[in-house]
Amino acid sequence: MTQASPTTLDPITLEIISNGLRSVADEAFVALMRSAYSTNIKERRDHSTAIMDPAGRLVVQAEMSLPIHLASMTGLMASLLKKFGNDIKQGDIFVANDPHVAGGTHLPDVNMAMPIFDDGRLVAFMCNIAHHADIGGMAPGSMAGGMSEIYQEGLRIPVVKLFREGVLQDDLFELMLLNVRVPEERRGDYFAQIAACRLGERRLHELFETHGAVAIGGAFGEIIERTSERLRSAIAELPNGVYRFEDVMDDDGLGAVDIPIKVEITVKGDAIRFDFTGSAKQVKGNINLTRNATEAAVAYSLKALLDPDVPNNQGVLDVPEIVIPKGTLLDANFPAPVAARANTSQRIIDVVIGALAQACPDEAVAAANGANTTAVFSGTDPRTGRNYVYLETLGGGFGGRATHDGKDGVQVHITNTSNLPVESIETEYPLRVDAYSFVEDSGGPGRHRGGLGLKRVIRPVGHDCIFSGAGERFSHKPWGLFGGGEGGMGQFHHQGADGTLTKLANKPNDIQVAEGEAVIVETPGAGGYGPADERAEEDLARDRTSGKFSDDYLKANYRRDAAE
């Protein structure tokens, strides 16, 4: 072994520098959370922070960053460098959100980027992204369905300078604030993003002092390259071949149904290629994706299947070659609406995992609930006379796995947001939660069964309310793997005062719920893994004694007489 040459960093120094960079990204993340105004950032932590290199490559992302934000940051940087190439000055801060011209994924996610200089030389960018609770448009929250153009979804911001050499561009900022609801809260959140950029700048300068900006710059490339190598070595362990899979989205809420997503994955040596040709044309409803969001879903799938602990940086994005025809659901043309991209991201992940299951059967999971089931209750609180909007997203079943059952009632893949306690809901809103439980029999049978969906029963108290929702896998069951059976679908029901149940649409809008009536939300379960007749006796016994499955179901799905 030869002595490491002075120009390359040894693995010890690199680990120490990389540890320092992770601290910078994490501290910026916490600073943004601490100084934000809105609950969405402070409590649900719907934000991310990162350090990018001068070429716009993602070097380090804060540990708690969200998978969907990964590609949005690189998308912003690509647009920024293209537009401002040699007009990037110390003290500038760039802002952007538009999916069609500025690399975003949907309008509420607003990106910021601040160039960091050392001795007049551009060394890095401090970037962050935050989901704003409202960005204008037709409906409060800027996430509602039923719209067919991005103009209706909110304010579009191309890449522009919010600060020029340290000076806030007041006229621009006023314009941004005038176009949103609750502008004071937005102002606070924007300043939290600005503070996070500036904190990152100070911390990076401290690191430059300790290690030298040249060494840090060198570390960037090395970190990215090592991550790529690490992921490539995992791909090299997959058998060469062409793997295909196809699935459908239920509907777009505006008439299109059974919308296909199709992938052909080619593994050759340490290279991997994803071809989404054959997927649906873009749709009228808001479930479209721009290219960056599709890339983020692919990156998530690769990381989750092959190496969950691989650092989240450009090195991951560099590895796959991704082919997506323009004008499709997965790379929609302007002016397609995109607000509800998360449901489609979930389905891309299902499709990628479904295809690669043949290549890595031990890591693959059967289809999970494949959704981001959303329920929105709104009305006028009879106690205060004020309007309220209560929005929740519910988890469901997780797919069966090679070594164990799928988890019951949990957020899956691209999302991991928490529920609101029943004791908070009933205290803050004029609503009553009558039940919160698993959906019996909704986990697909298998050697390792799929997880169960969730059920919530909610009713208005002392007033009539309005219900809207968005469900996926409400028309198509989550599939099983390697002989495992399908899981149950989700559904929305209206329950009348006399107990009669009326099934609602998959994406219902403006449903009246009177006092004494209720809404029953049931989310999808998940598919099973492996043939049902290989299920271990003790697992089957647990299915029975736990009461998660009925005797009829067990009899119908498992060959042995389960009721014994």
Place this chain on the structure above:
Amino acid sequence: MPWLIGIDVGGTFTDFYALNTADGDVRLFKRPSTPANPAEAIVLGLRDMMDATGIAPADVARLSHGTTVATNALIQRRGGKVALITTEGFRDLIEIGRQTRPHMFSLQIDSPAPLVEREHRFEIAERVLADGSVETPLEDNAIEAAVGEALGAGAEAVAVSFLFAYANPVHEAEVGAALRRATNAVPVSLSSEVQPEFREFERTSTTVLNAYLQPVMDRYLGYLESEIANLLPGLNVGIYQSSGGLMSLETARAFPVRSALSGPAAGVVGAIHTARQSGRPNIITFDLGGTSADVALIRNYDAGVSFDREVAGFPVRLPMVDIHTVGAGGGSIAWFDRDGLLKVGPISAGADPGPACYGQGGDQPTVTDANLILGRLSPGGLVGGDMPLDTELARGAFAPIAERLGFSVEHTAHGALGILVANIVRAIRTVSVEKGHDPRDYALTAFGGAGALHAGEVARSLGVTEIIVPFAPGILCAQGLIVSDLKEDFVHSARIALDGQFAAEIAPAFADLTARADEWFEAQGIDPDARALTVALDMRYIGQNFELPVVLGHGNGSGRPTLPSPDDLRERFFATHTQHYGFHNPDDAVEVVNLRLTATGALRHAAAAPKPATAGPPKPSAHRSVFFDPNAAVETPIYDRAVLSAGTEIVGPAIIEQLDATTLVHPGDTARVEDALNILITVAA
């Protein structure tokens, strides 16, 4: 009866710290732990210590005990069989939790399964609303049915948790009474007694954990109590709790979950005691053991309290000393990750086989091996110890890594320690910088077996200029036990807006908490002038879903704390909000969600510091080559701490060895032995 005895049970050793409050005399004692029944080592050790030191049974005033029995029972899943009785429609709530998964990218890792099987969760028709009113009354025959089912299922403990029981505990109380009528043999945990606060999942989880631990702790404490009664009749015994105070044996048996995170808390209390002796109110505690490092930030001799912690993957919402833990310790293994970067920890060689240099069959390179290679640890092992360390085995373990890096073994070992330090620095930044505190304003208090070996490098990386090394860093937890007070936390959970009605609405709750605290003081036999009450309010902006603790003044002795006016409270909330988040919004409405009262019964503590050892100028006991720099060793004097008297100053490079720890003094740094025999190291600029 001048002697106080602290007993801290660790995985390997059970430590005894005895203090004579009359003359400040200190006796330290250690014996191997007996994991199968930890009480054995306690009883045997107590007997041996009293024999060896001549402490007469009649001279022992109190025994304070820190136990990991609850923690270990959780980690090893050795608790009792639990049944849960809960509100109709909600038996799955304990399993759904917050519907999140513990690892964003792993398809395989789940949150742990609940400690109560689904078929042992029994629903009962009843419903209390947010305001405490009863919507669905509890019927007697329903109680009877649920009690019959729970006991019929063979439960060894029963947890009862109903929605909104914190607002109105009447239904839980009725079911609890019915269970106790039915049998004395099965302990009962009511959520309204274990943790009467809103957020049903966290409250139910804490209650189920408590029930799960009851059978185990009942057996353990029962045995301990009877054995100690034989040895030291009539002795007062205190059990350590996670909030950093002692509780009675009776309380510990009713609420075992309170001891589940108590281990590191005692060390923090010991470090605060040391900080007082040094007159340094602001410290960062740094406890480095075999597998993990615990760090905490102390302001004005006060440890922060956290309410949201996990034990063995389960949320526990109880007051706990705010400690951040990372997997970095003497046993941490150096390894190459898949991207070729060198990592240290969190995998640990543990106690068995332990680091390679122990010669017990370990062949992985660890932090302890690196310290030995660099001359920082003595090949003779710890002072007075009988376990020499094998440098050749340590070098052999590091050789493959060194070869892959193309570095010398010393350079590699030095690099591994650099990575360990970077991990610890990151943890300290989490408790300081990320919470708005500049570590440069704090002294670093280094303890645990290995804290003082690495404190110099940790301090330099953070810009910290002072390091305190306590008198007995390896058994600071046992010392912390005897300087702790009796403590009990009371909480009333209710949303009360800061408006015109505030004073009238909060008064009954406050009176109720104060009355309960008085009852507790009486029951514990605490003198009126030793009583103290601290009031804290969890407050938030209306509409937000996270609250901040606003700590109000203390009321000492017979003086009673009073609640400030709503305007004053609002100002205090704004100040707290600004401290935590950097801003506040003066126009938004504010509310209180929890009212907390902490009762402290001061116990008799050390009057005097440990006596200084024999005086005299410091003479090194030996010299050896030590690598401070990766490429060059320097001849370094070694001192025996036992002979260093107060006032001694040593300029580094130097190594100070003692029974339970090794202190590294870097070149140019100055170590001074303080009056209380703690060492204060001033880091060279």
